[in-house]
Amino acid sequence: MSGGSSVLGDKIAMQQHHDDEQSRGAASAQPPPYTLLTPTPASPNPQPAGPASTSSSPAQTPTPTPRQTNEGLPNLNYSLYSPPSFQLSADRTTLTSQNASLSQDASALEAFLRSQATVPPKPQIHIKGSVNNNVQFDLHINLMGLLIPESPESKKDYLRLVSDGELAYRGGIQPELTPATGPGGLAKWCKRFVEDPAPEKTFVMTRVVANLDTTWLEGQLRGLILSTGFQGAVAVEFPVTHSKVVVQAPAKGSKRFKSLSGMWASLKSKTCRFEVVQSVWPFASEMPGVQGRQYVVKSEENWWREWKDAIRFAVATQKKGWITVEDKLEALMEGTQHVGSRPEWGEQYVYSSQESISKV
Known part of the structure; x- marks a missing residue:
């Protein structure tokens, strides 16, 4: 156990240094997010998350599995997406746990949140076309790689705390303007959560994607689809999964819930909620159209x-299904035979992946 705590301590210290540097620069250099792909309010003056707690209490969070290199994938500690005692919601957006140590030990909670902030959410594009309710194509594209540079020195992610005067869940059952963050940063909010006597309470960290021009991307996608001759209904969405981490204090009677979704829906209306921290993952340094924008x-x-x-x-x-590198390869190897062809969309004919468009 002592060896695991040492490893975790080293990782948290490294992350603390990164978070503090990013947070200090955020107030002066980082604009409010142009596009938040999760429904969390932005603030024009993000505050730093503050230094890590110096409490000597041992962190009770599970020791992360050592990071392994996965060729072709972003260099991340993927074990952080499925920590022990946490359950992923059916829509893959929310990790939730009733691990008692996280609601009883402020240092353990802060350490856990900082470790979770080192991995991004999974932004996607979902494109679906249908004719007379008959789905013609249904595509998913993973954009997570656009948030993670090859060089760690180029990372721009940071922790953002709720600003003074910003409406947010600060420990009550509805959004409020107080209490203020004040000195202490994230450690202070974790302490408030642990010391709150409320029988039902949750601490939520939201991972958000900032400064991605989804409006421009949607326009390009719709124009491309129109060029194929498709005139049916087209839906373009930008969902984000693995975007919320919820620590829930164990409450009496919690066993009555049959599922995670039922538990979460029931508790939202009466639970004291702390939703004061975001893990912000910018696509670019500035919003679209701003001079000096860096990616x-x-x-x-x-x-x-x-x-x-x-x-x-x-x-x-x-x-x-998902569009992958294999689709790039097929487009390069087989795409020339489709140049100038326009498929006949509709119920009367459905292509299989083995059929050539030139047959129509």
Whole structure:
């Protein structure tokens, strides 16, 4: 146990240094997020999360599995997405736990939240086209790689605490303007949560994506789909999964809930809620149109040039599933035979992935 605590302590100290540097720069250099892909209010003056607690209480959070290199994937500690005692919601947006140590030990809670802030949410694009309620294509695209640069020094993510004067859940059953954050940062909010005598209480950290121009991307997608001759209904959405971490204090009678979703829905209306911290993952340093905008990985335009042919190929072949590098390869190897062809959309004919568009 002592060895695990030492490893965790080292990781938290490193993350604390990163968070504090990012947070100090956020107030002067980082604008409020242009596009928040989760329904969390932004503030024009984000406050730093504050230093890590110096309490000598041992952290009771599970020791993360050592990070392994996964070729072709962002360099992350993926074990943090499924910590012991936590359950992922059916829609894959929310991790929830009733681990008693996290609601009784402020140092353990802070350490856990800081570790969770080191991994991003999973932003996606979901595109669906249908004719007379008959789905013609249903596509998903993973954008998480656009938040994680190859060099750790280029990371722009940071912890953001609720600002004074910002309406938020600060320990009550409804949004309020008080109490203020004050000195102490994240450690102080964790202490308030642990010491709150409320029988039912939750502490929530939300992972958000900032400064991604979803409006421009949606316009490009709709124009591309129109170029295939498709005139049915098109839905373009930008869902974000793995975007919320909920620590719930164990309450008497909690066993009566049959499912995580039922428990969460029932408790939301009467639970004292602490929703004061965000893990912000910018796509770019500034909102679209601002001079000097810098990208964590690449611009929306560069991403579009790289993937538009694969997306068009997937639409034209009426794919249902994730668009991957394999679709890029198929578009390069087989796409020339589809140039100038326009499939006949509708119920009367449905392509299989093996059929050539040129047959129509």
